[in-house]
Amino acid sequence: MKFSNGYWMTREGYEVLSPYEVHDVRVNGDSITVYAAHRHLEHRGNTLNEPLMTMEFSSPQKDVIRAKFYHHKGRKRGTPDSFALKAHGNASVAIDNNETFVSLTSGDTTVTITKAHPVAITYSHTGRILTGSGSRQTAFVRAQDGKHHFREQLNLAVGETVYGLGERFSAFVKNGQTVDIWNEDGGTASEQAYKNVPFYVTNRGYGVFVNHPELVSFEVASEKVSKNQFSVAGEQLEYYIIGGDSLKDVLGGYTSLTGKPSLPPAWTFGLWLTTSFTTNYDEATVNSFIDGMADRDLPLAVFHFDCFWMKEYQWCDFEWDERVFPDPQGMLQRLKAKGLKICVWINPYIAQRSPLFDEGMERGYLLKRPDGSVWQWDLWQYGMGIVDFTNPDACRWFGDKLRALVDMGVDSFKTDFGERIPTDVVYFDGSDPQQMHNYYTQLYNKVVFEVLEEKLGVGEAALFARSATAGGQQFPVHWGGDCEATFESMAESLRGGLSLGLSGFGFWSHDIGGFEQSATPDLYKRWVAFGLLSSHSRLHGSTSYRVPWLFDEEAVDVLRRFTKLKLSLMPYLFGQAAQASRLGLPMMRAMVLEFPGDRTADYLDRQYMLGDSLLVAPIFNEDGRSSYYLPQGRWTHFLTGESVPGGVWRDETYDYFNLPLYARENSIIPVGASDDRPEYEYAEGVAFHVFALQDGAYASVAIPDLRGADKLRATASHSGGEIAFEVRDEATGDSAAVGWQVVLRGIRQVTGVAGGTFEPSGQGVVIRPERGASKLIIKLQAE
Template identity: 60%
Template sequence: MKFKDGYWRMRPGVRGDYATAAHDVTALDGSLRVLAPTREITRRGNTIDGPVLRVDLSSPMPDVIRVRTVHFAGSVPDSPAFAVRDDRPEVKIAVDAGEAALTSGDLTVRVRRDAPWEMTFSAGGRELTRSAGKSLGAVRDPADRHFMIEQLRLSAGELVYGLGERFGPLVRNGQSVDIWNEDGGTSSEMAYKNVPFYLTNRGYGVFVNHPGRVSFEVGSETVSRVQFSAEGHDLEYLIIHGPTPADILRRYTALTGRPALPPAWSFGLWLSTSFTTDYDEATVTSFVDGMAARDLPLSVFHFDCFWMRQFRWCDFAWDPEVFPDPEGMLRRLKERGLRVCLWINPYIGQASELFEEGAAAGHLLRRPDGTVWQDDHWQAGRALVDFTSPAARDWYAGKLRALLDMGVDAFKTDFGERIPTDVVYADGSDPERMHNYYSLIYNQTVHDVLAERRGPGEAVLFARSATVGGQRLPVHWGGDCESTFEAMAESLRGGLSLGLGGFGFWSHDIGGFEGRPDPAVFKRWVAFGLLSSHSRLHGSGSYRVPWLFDEESVEVLRAFTKLKARLMPYLYGAAVQAAAEGLPMMRAMHLEFPGDRACDHLDAQYLLGPDLLVAPVLSADGEVSYYVPAGVWTRLLDGETVTGPGWRSERHGFDSLPLLVRPGAVIATGARDDRPDYDYADGVTLDVYQLGDGATRTVTVPAPDGAPAAVFEVSRQGDRLHARRLNGPPAPWTLRHAGARTTAAPATDHIEITLSVKE
């Protein structure tokens, strides 16, 4: 939200009261309290009739500093609030006549005691950012609404990333961003997943700890500052020191939560009925039979909306006209080795039997006059479950328990964005603060019941809406997009941006959602989709089975589905890292190469895990340009090498795309290509790429439950390549390098290769 008319003046009817100095500073137990008048105090009379801001400085964990500013303390709502870790680490506090300072780890905040106001954040003797000169304050707009505001300096060349799932350019500079969940597709400034957290290439991140609407002006009102504001009388933000982008994400997710590890089977191919298509058990069976007959490995079958009766979403009851024997159908699908996912949402249509049941029990969200909140969007007379009520959560979960007991394995938790504010919540939560937060308690309710019935390691969602903390409840997908190359690029940008907010696992509708994709779009999207953390074929009004496009689509889907299955030892290792450290599986290039300025703006390529560079082909003719960082990279699909740094332009067939292995990587590949969940250590191959003389790499091959199954150490000395199994079962394994190959017997713990050509 913009408040100024240019740089010097406020907009008509807007009044701003900004901190002028740290007039009074008190050192408390592990914190500093600053009283900051909004006008200069030159005599005692200036202390009368004017706002004074209270600024509290503290640290919830090392290298993180919390700033909380309050105007009217009695007007601050207390719910809902994000769960933020607070370890109360040891800090250093110094107060003298000139300044007050608080240090946590390597991060220090300094507040100047005299005018003008200046609060500076630094680490390692280097300033990161500062609040100075009409930055921190309280603002009233022409409608007499009260906002708290802060502006932090942007240095020359400083770039901003994050703020949730955003489909425009990856770098946020020059953008206005409202943190407000909306069902807006992938082609606008709206987003399903809004996260008030950003990080910059200057070694720090900023988390605005406010669950409601936060407006960011990223160099868009004052071009040398990031401004953020929220309606109300308090504003809390946390400065998170890196220095690397990966370090910032590790600390941010340590504060707000890291992803649960999804089950290994969820990384296989998901096939959907699609949205408005006609289908019944015969249709489902024909799809499953068609995939099997064409040797297309399938892991999950998803039933979208019309598994339930029309007008009654959600009543959690199978439509008896098209699914007369749901228990039998589920049993038959399970006998074929498939998992089953069902579409749900938090709405209750008026025609559903559950409407009266929920209304009578008080489980539905109400208006201030006590009536049930309803409208006719989506489902006629729909109501909304009030997840702030424990009884309502248990009621909703009970409906899901019955489906899980029937044989369902996962839920697609659609919607959760269009949440009204003219309502009263059961727990008294502020409706504006609840708008985004609703997505968290909705998805948490579903994830909890899955973990309860299936076990924590088996719980997986396919969720569309999210906010801070939502990363704990994977998986998320990118929402409704067109079936075009442009929409494919939009989806990728959204996923990379979301990953920079700590979301480790992300997917999208292969082929796009709206419309029927051209075969070229479908085939290019297949390659991209199978080189994403999760892979789903889904559409709106048309089926997404590949043989409906052309026979080449079948071949392309087979090749990339099997490739992903073989890569699962490596990919699941990256998934374990995402759960342990908060680093996304699909990583923006800047995240891995922060010192390479050529990577700063790249948003059409990414790293899948730490060592695979993927550049999706966004054209029918196969033309693609991508950037290669320094070193000798190896093309995974044909073994050719590519030397960076530099840009490359290539043409690829539908069965190919730029897929490069990082220099020095050891990629663990599995012995099976027919499913994603198998014993990764049994018959594993360690492929060594451009490992430097004297270098050593440790490779952990995970089990399907995420625990270490086998650990190997690979090293090179001159023309000798050594690999040793440090632990793990006595299973056969292979070491491979540039065509040289040896296979170990089951009892062998050491392999040595003589390289024929020195690198």
């Protein structure tokens, strides 16, 4: 929200009260409280009829500074008044209170408040200034109409770029934008977003989390072009500065605070196929698609039933439409006998025609209007009400409907909607409807996720969710929502995914081929390559099916190539997924996250790193032209084997079976022995592809089991023309003889191998260890 009128003036109707002079400092063990006047106190009389600003600083965990500002502290806030955080109490801190400043240090991150006027608040990490605020920046904004706000303006340095704030489809770098944190069903082509997160990071290596679930308005280098401004309604403001040695550390700190992404089960990384939305489907149609995929050697992992598995006008009643599916339980068992997992569509709305509506109304399970009547409208579904997830009995009631479906054979739920949450309602627990609007989706997805954990076991739960807010990363997977079948929409989808990844979410997907309209065969084939090189991969549409043979026969071959490629990469991908879950990192990483010192990477939003070692640059035009950037180092094309130097832009043309897919130097990418399913023993018969291992370099990779625990670890080190390669069991430390082999790529000619044999291949040099060997010494030709 904007309060200024240019540089000098304030907008009519507002009074801006900023801290100017420190009046008193109190050290309270592990926190500090600063009282600041809004003017210079020339004499004691100035203390009369004048407000103070109360500023509290503490640390909930290492390298995180909590800043909380009050005007009137006793003014009651509604609930939820903050997000549910994982860190409770205060971390160990060091406080320095002297004549000129007071500071609080947590780990290597410090906040310093000067005592001389005007007040300055500075946040730093290892002595490096991150950002700061002070006089004319931090402010209580008093409004004539009584709708007061609290505002902060944090400094942005020259060249500083801002990212995150949820899944945003506008420009990837948020500088110059106005962003309202308010969940809405706006598709992927507008400034609205399904997943709004009041957290951002910058290329200076820090993050800011505004701990307010209600509307937070950001003016990112817009109202004040050298500031990132955010404001909330009311008389207090709480935010967290998260420091770290890198952006990866910052994301780790943020997700330690709000929750790590849960690790989705391995089967979710396979190919998903859906009925699409308004298309006609019954068991025969579904089987025609599933059998058609099998007949064409297109490995399918999940089949999803969209809305019309239930009767029209009755969403949600959680009952199969018997006119179309007379034997749903038998059908599900027949599908599961084909090796498939099953997902079904749900939303948190109950249409009036659903038999559950009367039940929910009578029991008080639906949101109410202030007069006590059920809140209803006709958008989306006739007379629909909304489940009140603040009512524990309503949660159990809703959950029981899902439990019955799991017992029938359902493995996952697509938790659609959750954004159209009104504010003229009354909640069971008295929650403030403004503060519940964004937070509602957290309760919704949590209920569904926990049902799956209860019924299937921890580690087996997975959603396909559209809406989210801060902390929603705990309930994966999320997808990008309603995109169009255009190259422009494909690109905006990627921007949204990269922004979400820099907002703490580990796993993300999108509708391959676009949701609205129908893709051309050209677009479909290009989107297939992008989709299968994403965290999760789903074929889905609105009014038309998305099976490849309906586009052209070449589309079948393209889908087969990239599906099998992804499945063969599961030892690498699932290892990266486990790392994402442990560390709070996205699988699909913006280039700025992996290459923070490369200023070109700051603005790249049409390419990404898939994990820490693979660079992907999807193609966004019908000519097959690709313009992409390789950072410094040696890069090896994963599909063609071409090895090229980085630090340059490259312009090339690709057919449908190829795209820029490069492996980073000094990396080991394990390739599995199977390409027909996502779940298999990744260690058995694995091939360790070693890419451009430079002299003096060391590389390591872990092979996970199906629970995400490290099972094997392979290491490689290059010194003096020799590469030492070793594979060990992570649990026992013993040698691991599992039929593994090594493929050297982008490395000069091999002259001999101690502990194995070697031979050239189209991909590089293949090295096979002797039986029982766990270590190889590979001799290279002298340069």
